[in-house]
Amino acid sequence: MKLVDMKITDFVNVLGSDAPAPGGGSASALAASVGSALTMMVAELTVGKKKYAEYDDVMKQVLIDAKKSKCRTA
Known part of the structure; x- marks a missing residue:
């Protein structure tokens, strides 16, 4: 299953867990997307x-920038 298709609880x-992915980068991307939202x-x-x-x-302008940022991290 792709990470973007996972429910938040599953993610x-x-x-x-001891799985190699998702890792810190994926967690950071999720946090950045939530912050942008x-x-x-x-x-x-x-x-x-x-x-x-x-x-x-x-x-x-903040709204425009946040939408761009959200799209980059999602």
Whole structure:
């Protein structure tokens, strides 16, 4: 089974075993993808809101960058 097709619980269980893969690189890629997704969530919750209008342009760029980053690690 390919790592990208694994459920998170299966991935974590294999990661903690004596199997050679997944390893640290795969775990780091997963952590980076989760971080990018959380950054996207914050940007999505900010963009277009009157309360945060002064940050709209910055958050739109953050959203673009986070989407690119997520795609590189996923």
